[in-house]
Amino acid sequence: MSGFRRPSWWALLLTAAGALLFVRLGVWQLHRADFKEALLRRYAASADAPLQDFARVAETPPPDGFPRVRVRGRYLADRLYLLDNPKHDSFGGVEAFVPLAVDGQTRLLLVDLGFLPGNGNGKTPQLPPLPGGEVSLQGVYVPPPPPGFEMGGNALARQTQWPKNSIFLDPVEIAHDLGRPLYPRLLALDPDPASIYVRVHTLDFSAMPPARHRAYAFQWFTFALAAVVILLVVHRKRPPRKP
Known part of the structure; x- marks a missing residue:
């Protein structure tokens, strides 16, 4: 040296x-x-995991796990929320969410119905009707997508017609809009070949x-x-x- x-x-x-x-x-x-x-590996494995009773994990889901659950309730079919143009394809489209009134519970469970592809003209796709009676659903109990900054504040409060559109899914705003509390996570429904909705769910780590x-x-x-x-x-x- x-x-x-x-x-x-x-x-x-x-x-x-x-x-x-x-x-x-x-x-x-x-x-x-x-x-x-x-x-991501645990999320991918959850698609084939055995079904659990929703009541076991509803309030306190595992912080690093994604249980696959079965739940019964009734859709609030006239209270649809559309996440505008998620990154599924180049033709646009919407991710559809609807609250589910779980049997015997005050809280509402937000259900991710899936992605409804657009036709490239910028218009909202035609939404198929939802069943009005009691339904039995199964899917993965997942955290909501990360919130973002929305110019002009809460867009849901300014809308008077349903379905309501937003570029971000904020559970706090939705709970306030519905006037009822939500469960801490949402239900991403299992894929269904007979459904018009495209259900390709993944964790949103696009930012990082x-x-x-x-x-x-x-x-x-x-x-x-x-x-x-x-x-x-x-x-x-x-x-x-x-x-």
Whole structure:
């Protein structure tokens, strides 16, 4: 190390602290990527899991699990909510949600009926009628999609006709709109070849998928390496200038 000057204590301290911080952030990003991939695997496995009674998991679902449940109730068929143009295809369309009055319960269960493809003209697709009597449903009990920022505030409160449209699904706004509390999760119905709805459900990690976490981890590790390289470059001995 004869080619380097001895760095001061504060230069060593700052470099070590910065490098350790960057490494820690990189490791955290790797952990987040592994956590989300594990969630996606468990979600995929839930499609073939045995059915459970909804009452067992209704109020306190497992925080990192997705139980497949069976539930009975009646649709509030005149209270449909349409999530406008989710990312299913290039022709647009809507994801349809309807509250279900569970037998003997005050809370309503929001049911994801599935995706109704559009025809490319920008108009809302024709919604098939829902059964009016008691129904038995089965599907995966999943968290609601992440809320987003909606310009102009609550769009549901300004609408007077049903179905109501929104670009984000906010359970708090829907509960306020219905005047009744909702269960903490929603029911994503099992696929049905006889249904007009397309039911391809997945966890929404579009904003931060596991691959992006790994890219950020690589970035943080690069910063840690850069901090050490900068310390070496700054303290490299320079040859004396020629007179």
